Amino acid sequence: MTAFVLVSGSYTGGWVWRETADRLRESGAEVHPVTLAGMGEDRHAAGPGTDLETHIEDLVQLIDQVDAPQVVMVGHDYGIHPVLGAADRRPERIARIVYLDAGLPRNGDAVLDLLPDPSVRERLLHRAEQSEDGRRIAPPSLDEPELWGSLAGLTEEARDRLVRLAAPQPLATLTQPLRLSGAVAGVPTSGILCTASGVSIDLLETLLRMGEPRLQALVDPRVGFFDLDTGHWPMLSVPGELAEVLLRAAAGEGHRLVAPERPGHLGPFLLEVPERPRERVGRVDLHLPDADGPRPAVVFVHGGPVPADAQPTPRDWPSFVGYGRYVAGLGAVGVTVDHRLHDVADYGRAAEDVAAAVELARADPRVDGDRVALWFFSGGGLLSAEWLSAPPPWLRCVAATYPVLAPMPNWGFADSRFSPAAAVSGAGDLPIVVTRVELEIAEIAGTIEEFLTAARDCKADVEVIDVPLGHHGFETIDHTEPAREAVERAVRSVLGHLGG
Known part of the structure; x- marks a missing residue:
């Protein structure tokens, strides 16, 4: 008994x-x-x-x-x-x-x-x-x-x-x-x-x-x-x-978790992109194009939480190196940042790191500070809320890929500071590009649908790019033609909004 x-x-x-x-x-x-x-x-x-x-x-x-x-x-x-x-x-x-x-x-x-x-x-x-x-x-x-x-x-x-x-x-x-x-x-x-x-x-x-x-x-x-x-x-x-x-x-039953041989985020980027010059300033990396004069910039914001002692850090993950090189090859400055989202309690600190990275990039003479896009991934999606609620004039586009766009119920957030679904009503005519995967985790898919419903209600300018049979983190997991096309389409769209 x-x-x-x-x-x-x-x-x-x-x-x-x-x-x-x-x-x-x-x-x-x-x-x-x-x-x-x-x-x-x-x-x-x-x-x-x-x-x-x-x-x-x-x-x-x-x-x-x-x-x-x-x-x-x-x-x-x-x-x-x-x-x-x-x-x-x-x-x-x-x-x-x-x-x-x-x-x-x-x-x-x-x-x-x-x-x-x-x-x-x-x-x-x-x-x-x-x-x-x-x-x-x-x-x-x-x-x-x-x-x-x-x-x-x-x-x-x-x-x-x-x-x-x-x-x-x-x-x-x-x-x-x-x-x-x-x-x-x-x-x-x-x-x-x-x-x-x-x-x-x-x-x-x-x-x-x-x-x-x-x-x-x-x-x-x-x-x-x-x-x-x-x-x-x-x-x-x-x-x-x-x-x-x-x-x-x-009775000892239950589903057992199995660790993969290699973490999915350390797999190769799904596109072959040539190396580009990269400069490191503090928490920020700049992937630089071959161009004269100030160029538009795309700031890539990783998800999380990511443990403080994780190695390599997100800006050295193949996906973010790949994105940075890709946009640099197309004439924009690719900006990646290691923000300090190490726990769900760290969103405030991570938001400060992202804001500092944006200011650092805009102050660089090789960047056109009036043409900047912010691109958020996974759990970093919540960090888009403050930019959506009151977008500055130099912010030309916000993108989000397999993002979390509303706080999970068990995270205990009391206000909407980090709730893009609540913030999108303030976005006005700011272009928003959302990439979602067909095989998304149900809990995250629910936050995306909540966001898109709110966006429709306020007539926000949202483009949705779907990845058939794609998984969360698909850029290093799903090396399929539809996945490659989704990345290429999203990058073209973002750069198009930057005028480049």
Whole structure:
């Protein structure tokens, strides 16, 4: 008989698991839905010392009381932090850890420090300051989806129930760092991905193919993955399906990730382009044409997040070297930049790097500062928002290739600063060239469609170039004639808008 310990996310308690727990018990499993100290129906027990360590100790005591020799620990959202802490102290009692639409916290990580949007973090801290004791965060309303996560799949009754039973979250549970000895690293794990939150097995495999080093630890026969086509609260939206997946996870089932022999982004560029002179200035490379007098420039903005220690860095990836050389061969200056988008919390810093690269290029005497295009790729697509919302007169075109054009729901962005879909209404008559691939990751394809719908509504000048049977990162993966034609067409279009 399998014993499950179910730990839910912020503002909730054991009540949230009721339907899923019933289904698990019907299968013969032993189930322990947990209400942590000061949470859920135990909200009045929160004291000045209620912190992450309190919740870890709650789970350690429960593990010690369970008769089953081993238990399956399920951590949803915030719940994965105390789950990992408790499993690290009782690794011999843990059969498996299940990450249910949860992050991958490491030793020293505090929940608030992992939030990608600083404004959300500040808002939560302010709420704690405004509480009666200064130690608890009031639960959000349904009008704050960046705090609840995706509510996709929830009925009106379930939404009302979630808010009605929500309890304040003790602040110290979110600010105290998680401390791990490393013992938990040997415990088998499973990941249940709620696709409406913006993550799926397909996305993980694409990132792995693109060489994302942080996913290498997940290429392990002890790690299995499952998709659930729902939002962040599957125990309320699809409790039966969740129970079935939990039983399969406990049995060691699940999709296994396989690392490619060579990261896709390090494959050769799909076009043969001759070498061009290249100058490096700080984070910026200039690919120079054979031309007299100032020439138009195309600034290529890579995607991400890209780990800070990644080698080679994006401006030396074959695709960006290829694009830079290609436009230089056609008479424009190709500009590539290593911006510092190392985490989803780094978009503000990356935006500053891109703006600095643009100014550096425009100030170069070989560049016509009044004829500049910005070309964004993948996760870098969000950086186009500020340029779309108020385009300067020298910006002649914005291009985006397999771009992310709206924040993923689980990224927790509270405003539209990095939402091109919201910003496009300010683009006016600025030409926009979007290249999309037929075999795009569903989560990213959804953001592109959201953007194109918004663009149609405001009558923005958008040209769409499709790549039949193309994949994300197709320039170094799909060496097909349609893929080559798509690159050539996109470059011709962008240069045409620059008057070159």
